[in-house]
Structures are given as structure tokens and as C-alpha cells.
Amino acid sequence: MPVSFRFASAVRADRRLPLVLLSKAALATVAAWVITGAILPGSPPVFASIAALLIVQPSANQSATKAVERSVGVTAGVAIGSSLGLAFGTQPWVVPAAIVTALLFAWILRMTPGVSNQTVISAILVLALGVSTPGYAGARIVETIIGALIGLTVSVALAPTVPVAEARERVDALGLEIAATLDRLAEAFENKHSAQELEGMLLTARLLRPMREAATTAMKAATDALTLNPRAPRYRDQLAQLQDLLERFSGIVIQVIGMTRAVRDHGPDDLAREPASPAIAEQLRRAAHDLRLLTSAPDDMVAPDEEPALTRPLQIQTPSSGNWALIGSILVDLRRVHQAITDPL
Template sequence: MRIPAAIRASRRSPLLQVVKSAAATIAAWLLAGWVVPGQLPVFAAIAALLVVQPSVNQSLSKALERSIGVIVGVIIAVSLGLLLGSPSWIVLLAIVVAMLIAWAFRATPGTGNQVAISAMLVLALGSTPDYALARIAETLIGVVIGIVVNALIVPPVLTGPARRDLGLLGAELAASLDRLAAALPEPQRPQRLQELMLEVRLLRPMKDAAEASIAAGEESLTLNPRRSAHREELREMRALLERLSPIVTQTIGMTRAYFDHYDDSIGLEPAVTAIAEQLRRAGHDVRLAVQIADVAPEPDTLTSAIPALTAPLVIPPAASGHWILIGSLMEDLRRIRGELVDEE
């Protein structure tokens, strides 16, 4: 029986993250038990466990969410306990009141749930002001320990996934340019034309994946003590993605134009051979840009360090039946060249 995707991640979390969560939970339990004796320090352990996140910035956000949720929930529980006593139904009333207050203040779902859970636990375990203050202190101890552990014990820097996804995008983009260059001068079967379109459409999700990975890497540097050593690396990755993104759009557009306007006589146009050669050169320069940025997926496969694109291509007018396709390819090629040679 397969484990449902809803409870199983596509990949494991780093083992270091598990170790840090365990260390923060144990430390919070021991310290809170010593500072606030008398009750099991459950609130501290839960806070520390939740606060250790994949990045220091996320830890801070989770810490604020947890702290505010617990404080508001405790205040609601103590207030209702003082006003109405301790009948069993007051727990349900506290949950409803906590959810309504969170909704009224437009709290995040995590904060709203935390308010309700804290109110319920305080009323179920003890609604006296002393107990409530002790639970707030516990939570703050757990929050602080979670942040400190995540910030000091190898704080995560997510540059690896960004480098990998950007390298894969560059390699596939260069391969798409090469495939189109190989297809232009030769007659193509309908099945091969369909394959060209399917392959080039992979560029969009790959670009989105690279964008998400770089954004995650940038987010991981926020409030991270190790950020100075990696900030420039991610800045260069972002700049390379901004150069490659328009080329992705142009490559998909060129392949689509070829697919839509194809006929067997296209390869006879003198301009097509020249365009195909420029596409191969563009593929070379894409690989070179990725290699220079140190994100090439196969560093052992070296590309010539000399850019292949030189002067803009000048071609004679195309035959009347193909001038739309030739013109479209030329305009997209001009834009690709502009990105690769840094022209406005």
C-alpha cells in the first residue's frame, strides 16, 4: 500500500534540520523546567519545535506567530475563567471566541489556530493567572531557544538548489536552441514537430523552478549570520536568470512559429541555414554564460570561452510564402542576441 502524497514529502528534510529541532526541543524543555518549575514544560517544547524552520527568517516569523498566539489565547482563557468560572462548556466557548477574535484582526491561519489551541489548553489544564503567566514564560523560552539554535548551529543557506535548478535551465535552453537549429534546414515529420513543441515547453516550468529556488535562497539569507559569504553568489544567479528568462520566451516563440508555419520547402530558403547557425551560436553562448556563473550542471563538459555570437545577421528578403516565418525568427533571434551580448 502506497503512502498517500498528503502525508509524505517528495524529498526528505536534511538530517541536520531534524537534529537541530531535537536539540532545541530538549534544551527548551530542560531550561523551562528549571525556570518555571511545577508543570511539565509542554508549551516550551512545542514552541521550540515549531520555531526551528528551514531559514532564520522563517524562524523569526514562526516565533512571532507562536508568541502572539499564545499570549492572546492565554488572555482569552483567563478572562473567560474569571468571568464564568470553570464549567466544562467554557472550553468550547473559549475556542469559538478565540477564532472570532483572530478573524476580526485578520490573523494568519497559523496565528488564529494558535490562539484557539492556547486558550483551550489553559482552560483544560488550569486557568489561574499564575498558571497563565507561567505558560507565557514557557513559550517565550522555547521561542528564544528555537531562534538561537537555528541561527547558531549551521544556519541553512539554500544556494545549492538555486545553482542546480539554474544550471538545468541553462542546459535545457541551450539544448532547445540546438534542436531548433538542427530542425530548420531539414524536412521534419509531424511527429518530430510535436516533439519539438513538447520539449521546448519544458522550459517554462524549469524557469519557474529556478525562480522559486533563487527566491528561497534569498529568503534563507535574511537575518542569517552567514549571509555575507553567499549574498554575491545569489545576486549573480538572479542576474543570470533575468538574462535567460527573455531567451526562454523567445525560444518558445521561435519553435511555435516554426511549428505553425512549417512546410517542407522552408529548408530551401538561404536565410534558414544562416538562422540555424546563429541559433547554434546562441546555444553555445547560453552554455558559456551558465559555465561562467558556475552553475553548469556538468562542469567537466567545458564550453569554448570565446562567445560565438558576433555581428547581427543580415539576410536577403525571403520568398513570399515564408517571409512571415523568417521575419519572426529574425526578430526573436535579434532579441536573444541582445540578451547574450548585453545590448539594449
């Protein structure tokens, strides 16, 4: 990889920050500078502006976490820096000693990296900007708290919409791909497939795992956006249903991959001739049908059926002696898929 490309990827994001987030950060920073300067005249409100800037995050919950980190880190750092400065004055070794002390303090208390870094930065700033000024340390702590409150207020007041649509899209995509995998399995029980085709079927089924992870990540982002969000009540029920659906799909992913692997490993060339294969193929297609009904897929993606799927009893003829283990394994997994689909939401 060229050095220039690696450097560019290190400093540039895949996409720009949302303009709303940029506007919130600018508003919070400017408001913290103006308001704190009016409340605490004298020193420029640097701590307040930095606090407000760092606290504004994509969600109000993340902003609240940053506010706590910032306030705790500044309080600890100012206390450490002020204590060393008042005790030893402006000796050249005071700042290095403050850095080491702040790092050890954060390590002993098992503080997060954000709090640890803020503690060190605050200790350095308080020593560099005015430890000898009476009341300076206390004023900087108050200033930081004001900036944190302003940043948090802006984040909550201008909270972004909850990304329910993205979460639903990811969950629906997972459900539809599971249904497609079940259809491919049904095809394997209906027609003869080569070893290469069965291997490709298994590789495709394994792609359900990253899709499940993507859906889980989208759900976590949507759930996180609910905290301290004024719009939370209108989305809470939707996200609860999506979470239940994702849990169902996650369990089915395991069963579907297992069934596909079993067919790849143990399925004979004449699997379609097995007496039980037509009934199993029918149940696989019915399971795929019902999975599509659980998603928000358009009506034309759901095959018409006069009666609900998976309601007809599965009648299996005695499998041949060489395939009884495979058929039994498929039936067990089918039962689990059936249970996951038909359990009430």
C-alpha cells in the first residue's frame, strides 16, 4: 500500500460528519465561550469551550458519557496540578511530575482512557496557565462544568432522530437472506447438485454471520440514540419489536448454516431421490415464506399461499439406511426454525 494512501486513510474518514452534528458542535462551543465569559469574567473560558466541543456527540447518551468523563478528568487534573504547583512552585520538574502523577492516579483508579487523558491535559494546563492565581483551580473546574452542561443541553435539545429505518433495513435484509438460503436448501433436496455447488451454497450461507453482525450494530446504534432523546417514546415499541425479530433471526442463522453444512458434508448425489426429500423441501420453502412475512418486504417478494405456512403436518417416510443421520439432523433443525418463526412476537 502506498505511503500517501495510508496517510490519507489515517486522517480522512470514509464520509463526512453529518452537518447537523457540525452545527451542534459549533453552537455549543460558541455558546460556552460567550456564556461562561459573562459568568466568570477574567481568564478566557478555554476550558468551557473545549468541554462543550468534546461533549457534543452523535447521540445524547454519548454526550452524557463525555460530560462525565470531561468533568471528572478536569477536576482530578486541576487538583493534581494545583497541589504540585502550590507545593513546589515553578520548578522545571513540576510539569513532568504532574504528568506522571496524573497517569498513575488514573491507572490506580482504573479510569477510562478518556478520563485519563483529560486528567493529564488538565494538570498540564493548570500549571502552564496560572497556578499562582488565587482561586484559579476552582474557577477552571466551575468553568468546565458550565461548558459541559452547555454541550449536554445542546445535544439533548437538538437530539438527532433515532435511526430506526437503518436498523429495520438491516434486520429485514438478514431475514430475507435467511429465507433465500432456505430456498436454496430446498432446491438441494429437489434436484441433484455437484460438490462445487454445495460448497458454494455453504459459503453463501456463512455470509449470514456478517449480516447478523451488521444488524446487531445498527440495533445498538438505534438503542443508544433513545437514551436522553425527547423523541424516544415514539420509537421505543418499534425498536423492541425489531430487537425481538433480530433475536429470532440470529438463532435461525445458526440452524440454517448447520443444515447447509450437513447437506454439504453428508448429502449424497441422489439426495433428491430420498423418499423424505419432497416433504423436507416443502417445509423449507414454507419456512422461507413465513420469514419473509415477518419482515417489511414488499408484497411482491412474498409468495402467495392459501393457508399459513408451517401449519401442515410434516409427514416423513422412513429414510434410507445411509441417510437417516442427515434426515434426522435436518428435521431437528427444522423444528427449531419452526419454533423460532411461529412463537408470538
